[in-house]
Amino acid sequence: MDSLDKSSADFLFNDMDANVILRSKDNVDFRVHGLLLSMSSRYFRDILRLDPPNNTQSFQHETRDGADIIAVDDSNNTLRKLLAYCYPHSVVNEPIFDQAEDLYDVLRAAEKYGMDGVEKKLRMALREPRFMEKMPLRSFALAVHHRLPEEATLAAKETLGLPLVEREYVEELELITGGTMHRLQAYHTQCSKIAHSVASDLSWVDRDDYTWFTCAECGGLRSSSSYVTISGNRRMLVVSRWMADYLAKADVAVTERPIGRTVSCPELMRATLEKASQCRGCGPKACSELRQFCRKFAAAVDLATSEVELKLRFC
Numbered sequence: 001m002d003s004l005d006k007s008s009a010d011f012l013f014n015d016m017d018a019n020v021i022l023r024s025k026d027n028v029d030f031r032v033h034g035l036l037l038s039m040s041s042r043y044f045r046d047i048l049r050l051d052p053p054n055n056t057q058s059f060q061h062e063t064r065d066g067a068d069i070i071a072v073d074d075s076n077n078t079l080r081k082l083l084a085y086c087y088p089h090s091v092v093n094e095p096i097f098d099q100a101e102d103l104y105d106v107l108r109a110a111e112k113y114g115m116d117g118v119e120k121k122l123r124m125a126l127r128e129p130r131f132m133e134k135m136p137l138r139s140f141a142l143a144v145h146h147r148l149p150e151e152a153t154l155a156a157k158e159t160l161g162l163p164l165v166e167r168e169y170v171e172e173l174e175l176i177t178g179g180t181m182h183r184l185q186a187y188h189t190q191c192s193k194i195a196h197s198v199a200s201d202l203s204w205v206d207r208d209d210y211t212w213f214t215c216a217e218c219g220g221l222r223s224s225s226s227y228v229t230i231s232g233n234r235r236m237l238v239v240s241r242w243m244a245d246y247l248a249k250a251d252v253a254v255t256e257r258p259i260g261r262t263v264s265c266p267e268l269m270r271a272t273l274e275k276a277s278q279c280r281g282c283g284p285k286a287c288s289e290l291r292q293f294c295r296k297f298a299a300a301v302d303l304a305t306s307e308v309e310l311k312l313r314f315c
């Protein structure tokens with residue numbers, strides 16, 4: 001895009017056979033095929049009809065090299081990305097978005113022009129982990145700002161992976177109100193309480209033959225007296241010290257960051273398995289059994305917190 005001059009778009013959108021020119025607000029002309037535009041957009045289909053209604057103010061009867069010019073209020077960057085979705089994949093690749101904000105600009109344009117198919121694709125892109133997981137607070141603020149409740153809810157869930165007290169400022173927070181931030185914090189606090197209860201009540205554990213319950217080596221050492229209650233109201237002794245330590249640390253971690261993946265975060269797993277490997281009895285089984293346990297643990301946390309309602313208000 002950097003190579004664009006002030007009046008014409010790049011090669012793809014400079015086709016002299018194209019019959020319509022979309023002129024961006026920064027005065028870049030995109031020559032496009034009206035048929036493709038009409039197929040993608042209800043808005044352009046209406047104004048490109050042979051007998052446009054007299055009241056279509058946006059349609060200026062100005063032409064350039066025989067093409068009708070339609071002035072739009074989108075930047076050339078937004079328009080270029082939007083139009084890429086209207087052309088066949090064999091001709092142009094779907095745009096790559098480095099910034100979520102760019103994606104929202106294009107989404108706003110797609111909504112404005114009644115491009116339902118494009119809107120659907122953009123909303124799927126917004127849900128990609130590189131936005132939701134990597135920058136949840138930003139994604140949340142942007143989704144609320146752009147009034148997208150589903151995306152806001154997904155992003156809010158991802159913010160649970162950030163400790164409440166250590167959240168860093170991101171400038172997108174300026175887009176939301178103090179009330180919205182308060183509701184997000186209340187959601188986190190509620191999820192923390194529930195995650196803590198899942199970590200302390202192990203009724204979701206359906207196996208009693210895990211190595212940390214049965215290991216003769218660990219049992220012989222009598223190194224732990226940590227009892228837990230698992231499914232079926234069975235009271236079990238966690239004979240392995242390493243597992244008792246894991247359960248205590250996982251409880252603290254998941255209370256602070258109440259999202260399932262916290263229970264198998266790399267640091268916690270590494271430290272736990274290192275300790276487990278020191279027992280001849282547990283060592284060979286610890287890795288696979290702990291991973292299986294963590295999958296169930298994570299699912300139990302996510303299931304429980306999914307019941308917590310995030311109250312959102314869009315004004």
Ligand SMILES: [Zn+2]
Nearest residue numbers: 215218279282
């Ligand atoms: Zn052991």
